[in-house]
Amino acid sequence: MTKYESIANEMRRRIKEGYYPIDQPIPDELSLAEEFGSSRMTMRKALDLLVSEGLLFRKRGHGTFIIQMYKNQSLNVISDESLGLSNLVKGKPVSSKIIQFTIEFPSEEVAGHLAIGRQEPVYHIIRLRMVDHEPYVMEETYMPSNLIPGITEDILHASIYNYIQQDLDLKIGGAHRTIMADKSNELDQTYLECKKEDPILQVVQVGFLNNGVPFEYSFSRHRYDKFVFTSVSVKK
Amino acid sequence: MTKYESIANEMRRRIKEGYYPIDQPIPDELSLAEEFGSSRMTMRKALDLLVSEGLLFRKRGHGTFIIQMYKNQSLNVISDESLGLSNLVKGKPVSSKIIQFTIEFPSEEVAGHLAIGRQEPVYHIIRLRMVDHEPYVMEETYMPSNLIPGITEDILHASIYNYIQQDLDLKIGGAHRTIMADKSNELDQTYLECKKEDPILQVVQVGFLNNGVPFEYSFSRHRYDKFVFTSVSVKK
DNA sequence: GAGTGGTCTAGACCACCCC
DNA sequence: GGGTGGTCTAGACCACTCC
Numbered sequence: 001m002t003k004y005e006s007i008a009n010e011m012r013r014r015i016k017e018g019y020y021p022i023d024q025p026i027p028d029e030l031s032l033a034e035e036f037g038s039s040r041m042t043m044r045k046a047l048d049l050l051v052s053e054g055l056l057f058r059k060r061g062h063g064t065f066i067i068q069m070y071k072n073q074s075l076n077v078i079s080d081e082s083l084g085l086s087n088l089v090k091g092k093p094v095s096s097k098i099i100q101f102t103i104e105f106p107s108e109e110v111a112g113h114l115a116i117g118r119q120e121p122v123y124h125i126i127r128l129r130m131v132d133h134e135p136y137v138m139e140e141t142y143m144p145s146n147l148i149p150g151i152t153e154d155i156l157h158a159s160i161y162n163y164i165q166q167d168l169d170l171k172i173g174g175a176h177r178t179i180m181a182d183k184s185n186e187l188d189q190t191y192l193e194c195k196k197e198d199p200i201l202q203v204v205q206v207g208f209l210n211n212g213v214p215f216e217y218s219f220s221r222h223r224y225d226k227f228v229f230t231s232v233s234v235k236k
Numbered sequence: 237m238t239k240y241e242s243i244a245n246e247m248r249r250r251i252k253e254g255y256y257p258i259d260q261p262i263p264d265e266l267s268l269a270e271e272f273g274s275s276r277m278t279m280r281k282a283l284d285l286l287v288s289e290g291l292l293f294r295k296r297g298h299g300t301f302i303i304q305m306y307k308n309q310s311l312n313v314i315s316d317e318s319l320g321l322s323n324l325v326k327g328k329p330v331s332s333k334i335i336q337f338t339i340e341f342p343s344e345e346v347a348g349h350l351a352i353g354r355q356e357p358v359y360h361i362i363r364l365r366m367v368d369h370e371p372y373v374m375e376e377t378y379m380p381s382n383l384i385p386g387i388t389e390d391i392l393h394a395s396i397y398n399y400i401q402q403d404l405d406l407k408i409g410g411a412h413r414t415i416m417a418d419k420s421n422e423l424d425q426t427y428l429e430c431k432k433e434d435p436i437l438q439v440v441q442v443g444f445l446n447n448g449v450p451f452e453y454s455f456s457r458h459r460y461d462k463f464v465f466t467s468v469s470v471k472k
Numbered sequence: 473g474a475g476t477g478g479t480c481t482a483g484a485c486c487a488c489c490c491c
Numbered sequence: 492g493g494g495t496g497g498t499c500t501a502g503a504c505c506a507c508t509c510c
Contacts, residue, residue: 002479028495039481044496057409057444060496061488067409067444173293173303181417181437181460199435199460201417208293208303224417224435229465238498264476275500280477296477297507 007036007046015055015066025063026056093132096157099191100126103145110142113206113217121145127156128191135192136226141218148215170209178204179229182221192223199224243272243282251291251302261299262292329368332393335427336362339381346378349442349453357381363392364427371428372462377454384451406445414440415465418457428459435460 011032013019020026027035033043047064050056058064106114106122114122122142129137141160143151148164155163164170182200189196200221207216247268249255256262263271269279283300286292294300342350342358350358358378365373377396379387384400391399400406418436425432436457443452 042480054410054412058496063495174290176290179415179437179465180463181435183433183435197419197433199417199419201415227416229415278499294477299476
């Protein structure tokens with residue numbers, strides 16, 4: 001735990017508990033830095049965190065203010081921070097049904113997104129992910145088998161992400177995502193138990209390791225009545 | 237233009253032009269700082285920008301690497317940065333058809349999201365937004381009339397965002413967004429000219445001013461075949 | 473051990489806002 | 492003018508990775 005993180009935690013706690021009046025600026029950066037025994041730069045870095053979380057907003061020449069948040073809904077939330085279903089629905093049992101597990105040469109599209117050649121084999125995996133024994137997501141995933149070797153059905157029943165990070169000791173860097181609505185297809189209707197007229201929330205993702213190499217090109221198709229995607233943006 | 241922004245611009249140009257080999261780390265921060273005649277902290281701030289854009293990734297004790305990007309699609313892209321349709325489809329003519337424009341007392345839900353009381357009147361606006369004379373988005377918007385006074389049909393035909401920023405001289409701070417898929421309803425089918433079985437990509441947004449006060453609670457319903465939402469996240 | 477990014481300091485000047 | 496956030500400096504020490 002770094003200094004600026006612990007300062008940010010304390011400030012987050014204060015803001016959420018109503019320690020600071022909501023209609024006034026919080027104390028200026030120099031005063032806060034003195035109170036926490038830090039330099040102003042470190043104090044700023046702590047406040048930067050809270051600004052990026054959408055909790056605070058700065059007004060140059062005026063002060064730093066608390067953003068009046070609105071309440072969240074009760075649906076499952078895919079935030080732009082989370083990676084992997086297992087981390088998303090903590091505490092609930094996650095299981096997987098393997099629909100397809102093959103290895104093949106990639107199409108031009110898949111090879112392009114994974115930045116590999118057409119001759120480099122990829123896993124092609126289709127899984128139904130279940131939470132609390134209810135169908136939640138259909139995932140179609142392509143991964144280069146040279147980069148992520150040793151995938152087995154056992155791993156697919158558990159968590160690919162845990163295997164990559166714990167067993168292969170690779171570090172995940174982040175992801176590009178595209179979110180869209182789509183009509184449900186026959187696979188969706190069969191496995192997600194949704195009706196023919198039900199739409200689907202699809203997340204297309206290219207995950208990359210911390211050295212920038214793409215390791216995953218995936219399509220996650222969510223039941224429209226169980227998932228939303230959230231995002232907070234703050235202008236600079 | 238600040239120093240770190242101009243350094244970031246130059247580095248972005250270099251990376252995109254292939255100036256640095258893609259399979260090696262770029263030069264270390266101290267060398268780059270010397271080359272650009274800046275302190276290391278300023279150089280870091282420039283690189284921070286490129287990291288947050290998903291262009292670079294740092295590996296502690298090892299170096300800073302270029303992320304191998306994948307190409308974008310040809311659909312309209314709602315990024316987590318953009319605000320307002322007018323800014324989204326630059327160069328193309330945007331027009332609006334006003335379906336409803338009333339003032340009313342808010343429901344509990346609307347009042348809650350706008351952080352106002354039930355007795356504070358709100359505009360209730362439904363518009364069809366067209367680009368190149370083709371229907372693109374159905375927008376339902378609630379705004380407190382005390383906060384954003386003087387809305388007229390003329391403004392609704394143009395851009396509410398421009399009115400807020402230029403005429404009222406208010407500054408927009410950011411937005412919370414929730415993205416979901418939904419079935420199309422009769423309004424969608426009539427005005428977006430979509431079929432009964434076509435899904436909708438809905439973005440629910442609470443926009444807030446730079447003092448943190450919510451000024452807008454809106455539902456934007458997009459044709460599923462014309463819009464996607466993108467997001468880049470990088471682990472720290 | 474050498475080299476890298478991660479954090480932190482104690483100042484400084486500037487840009488902007490309100491009085 | 493006084494107070495605020497925005498930027499910038501020239502160092503320092505630490506944590507991690509590779510050899």
